[in-house]
Amino acid sequence: MKRDGNMESLWQHGMEQYQPVNQWNRDEIYDVLIVGGGITGLTTALLLQQSGKKCIVAEAHNIGFGTTGGTTAHLNTTLDSSYDQIEKNFSKEAAQHIAIGLKETLVMIEKLISQYNIDCSFSYQPAYLIAETIQEQQMLETMVEATNRAGVQAAFVPHAPTPLPYRKACMIEQQAQFHATKYIYGLAKAYEQEGGVLLQYCMVNNTAHDEYFTADTSLGEIKARKLVYATHIPPGINLLHFRCAPYRSYAAAFTLRSGEYPEGLIYDLKDPYNYFRTQEVDGKKYLIAGGCDHKTGDDVNTQERFRELEAYLHNLYDIDSIDYKWSSQYFNSADGLPYIGLLPGHTETYTATGYSGNGMILGSLAGIILCDLLMEQPNMYADLLSPSRIKPIAGFKEFVKENADVISKFIGMRFSYEKVSQLAELAPGDAVLAKWEDKKVALYKDDNGKIHALDPVCPHAGCLVAWNMAEKSWDCPCHGSRFSCNGALLTGPSRKGLTSLLWEDIEGD
Ligand SMILES: Cc1cc2nc3c(=O)[nH]c(=O)nc-3n(C[C@H](O)[C@H](O)[C@H](O)COP(=O)(O)OP(=O)(O)OC[C@H]3O[C@@H](n4cnc5c(N)ncnc54)[C@H](O)[C@@H]3O)c2cc1C
Structure with missing residues (x-):
């Protein structure tokens, strides 16, 4: 089982990659497409499938690839945002609601474990x-x-x-507490037992919505009536990226x-x-x-x-x-509570994010809330945690436009290999954000001494990425997109990898 980092977590130990069994019917219009195979996606998928919806989960890598594979898996009925902070930011009633929700979630987790015999300690x-x-x-x-x-x-x-x-x-x-990846493997198996379809190595790119969603993915088109982004942070540029x-x-x-x-x-x-x-x-x-x-x-x-x-x-x-x-x-929200529900500005697309360090319990609570919303059932936490509690930000449209410009200006720039190799006095395995004339270039030297040069501008919103030495990744400080040392996309909200510079020069060297 792989993870979005270079270092092995305890939860990867001994975990063979999950092997789905159910077949995808490419002609079918599914009720719900759930993007992301972490705890949020798999809990939501199982609860929806149990409730009679026909679901399909699309995970860009293997299940558990995201933070669920890098968690520490404490399950709490208290949050990083303590109850006195929740009272201050919201109200006493809100704090009581959250407490009920977290307790209910813990009971649900225990029930699923017992119902499906999930061996997860x-x-x-x-x-x-x-x-x-x-x-x-x-x-x-x-x-x-x-x-x-x-x-x-x-x-x-x-x-x-x-x-x-x-x-x-x-x-x-x-x-x-539990064993994080054994638990989600159990959820995946239970979901499949209930008839759900799970696709791994299925990156969801763009989606179009007409009568239903058509998602353009690395495995072909998926059709579904509703869409859930259980991707830890939704892709694209949305108000939530300015609140997490x-x-x-x-x-x-x-x-x-x-x-x-x-x-x-x-x-x-x-x-x-x-x-x-x-x-x-x-x-x-x-x-x-x-x-x-x-x-x-x-x-x-x-x-x-x-x-x-x-x-x-x-x-x-x-x-x-x-x-x-x-x-x-992990992602901190602006007011200390997660955002779970309809993606702001959308009517059929749902998401859950801003869990801080409590996403094992909050990702499970998100499953309960999203299932109720999609089943058109009342849910007592939905209003409190709605992503639409965010007020629109002045100048948001201009921000998106300006950042699109930054990206288009940078791409197309080419360097000579000699110039870059002069800049790159790097040890194998090291990387640097080097200056080239008035621009920056992201350089990584692999174990064979080959230099990989990348445009360091994150394709999501135009921020400069920073090197993460331990996990050997380029990380975006603004909204959390992460890229491998070769620029391949590890985690969103970006939908694209970093642009490779000099690729042809290096190949010809
Ligand atoms: C070190 C650490 C310790 C933590 N400890 C705890 C703890 O003890 N208790 C607790 O409650 N919480 C903890 N957390 C937080 C918790 O682990 C996370 O909030 C939670 O795992 C998030 O789950 P998720 O399913 O929402 O996201 P993820 O697990 O990140 O899953 C999202 C998935 O979506 C996939 N994806 C993304 N984009 C696409 C796309 N376009 N197409 C297809 N797939 C896509 C990714 O590959 C990924 O697998 C911890 C966090 C950290 C960093």
């Missing part, structure tokens, strides 16, 4: 929030009060399973010499916060830890973030071996 766990300083303690006290007001039980406890020197800790019961910001987070799975692994989900209150939990895979226990988050593109030397995380962990634990290290991307 699901277990309920207590969560612990740790305050190390006076300031954090005050924060925690406010959070605990608001969490209880929202209807999620949180209580201070004298002991938490962490070596962190905490002043105060609170416990929240009935949180959960991409972030990277770093994780490691390691073994402990003591053999004593903590029970529970553990979080500190730093900004960015660190998170911990234990997971057994194939009979071996690992402690998973994550943190060191930053805005995508803000740090080229992403290896340094792993060193930072490792140093922090070595300080806390007697580590036997660090077996997995990986990083992945």
Whole structure:
């Protein structure tokens, strides 16, 4: 199973690529086309298929290729945006609604696991929030009060399973964890059992809507009456791209010499916060830890973030071996809650995004909401989380036009190989955003010493990409599109890869 990064996550270990069984009928007009085979797409697809809709899922790579393959898979009824923040940004009622929604979602996940016998090590766990300083303690006290007001039980406890020197800790019961990719493989199998069609290596390019949608894909045209972009962030340029910001987070799975692994989900209150939990895979226990988050593109030397995380962990634990290290991307929304529902400005196209670090539970909640919306059933969370709660942005049309111009001006530029190789004093495996006259060029030297030169302008909205050293990708800091070292598209919202410069020159060299 592949992922959108160079480093292997724990969830890739031992996972053969999923093999779909159901055949695609190219003549059929499906009820719903779901684009994206992560937790959002597969949950939505299964719930819709169970409800009698005929669905087709199109995933550009293998299922789990996106952030679902790079998660840490805690399932919480609290969010990164704490209940006091939700009360402040929305209302007390909104916080209570969200709490009900998250609890309902957890029950649904457990029900699906039991109904379809999904072997994914699901277990309920207590969560612990740790305050190390006076300031954090005050924060925690406010959070605990608001969490209880929202209807999620949180209580201070004298002991938490962490070596962190905490002043105060609170416990929240009935949180959960699972094995992320085993769970979505189980969802995919269940979805197929219910008659759904799943296409992997099926990139959805443009879609046209007339009587129904016709999606132009890498495997041919798919016809469907409704469209769901479960792509973590919708493709194209939409208001949502101006309300969601991409972030990277770093994780490691390691073994402990003591053999004593903590029970529970553990979080500190730093900004960015660190998170911990234990997971057994194939009979071996690992402690998973994550943190060191930053805005995508803000740090080229992403290896340094792993060193930072490792140093922090070595300080806390007697580590036997660090077996997995990986990083992945998430999207923060402007007001702390996700956007789930109709894509602004559209009547038949749905999406879900802006999950922050809670997309395993929120992607599952999105499945419930999107299923209800598509089944034309009432849903008590739909208004609160509607993407249309966003007001239109002044000058939006001009922005799109200007950025289209930036792209068209840059493409077509050619360099001589000599000039670029002078600029590129790079070690194999390294990359740089080099300056060429008054322009920038993205250079990567592969292990054979061959230089790959790319136009660094992201085709999505015209921002300059930045190199991600650890995952060997070009990442767009504006809206989170990511590209391989050769410029191939890894994740949207861009629909295209980076333009290769000098390709002919290099070939002829
Ligand atoms: C390090 C890290 C740790 C995290 N830990 C947690 C956690 O503990 N708990 C939690 O709740 N959340 C966590 N999250 C967040 C959570 O993992 C994500 O929000 C969630 O996995 C997103 O799922 P998704 O299905 O929406 O998107 P993805 O898993 O990214 O899936 C989208 C899919 O769409 C496909 N796609 C995109 N464009 C196209 C196209 N045009 N055609 C076809 N296919 C396309 C992609 O290939 C991809 O497979 C974490 C995030 C990070 C970065």
